[in-house]
Amino acid sequence: MKEVKVNAASLISLAGWLALCFAAAWLGSAFTRPSLAGWYSGLAKPSWNPPDKIFAPLWLILYAMMAIAAWQVCKHEDRPAVAVAIGFFVIQLMLNVLWSIFFFHWRQPGSAFAEICLLWCAILATLLFFAKLDRVATELLIPYFLWVSFAAVLNFAIWRKNA
Secondary structure (H helix, E strand, O other), X not given: OOOOOOOHHHXXXXXXXXXXXXXXXXXXXXXXXXXXXXXXXXXXXXOOOOOHHHHHHHHHHHHHHHHHHHHHHHOOOOHHHHHXXXXXXXXXXXXXXXXXXXXXXXXXXHHHHHHHHHHHHHHHHHHHHHHOOOHHHHHHHHHHHHHHHHXXXXXXXXHHHOO
């Protein structure tokens, strides 16, 4: 079994990734919260729409897993491969926040669906680049990829029901 070395620099790196991912979470929620009680609650949704109360805890877990995955990848010595993988990670993180802007702030489910398709592709690319470097990091991103896949289908259904 490979020994994991954790030192101060590694812990600072982890804290940085947690801060970045939770900053993205906070920013996305800042665009989301004002539309929840009025606009979003009034939308027609499919019967399989999850209860609202599960979204925040689920996203907190996913953002923590994303941060740990990025931290894992950054520990690898293949710096050019790490740079590409982390580049895609940052792109998907920005697209994640942008989806909240399209869907909740601008109240454009159709545009949000197009945007979440880009997000899905960026997460897939991130997964593929992470897979070249670290199995654990890849496994940590799979729940996020699956959730965004579900969210894309849900976004589409809400868009069509309210068009």
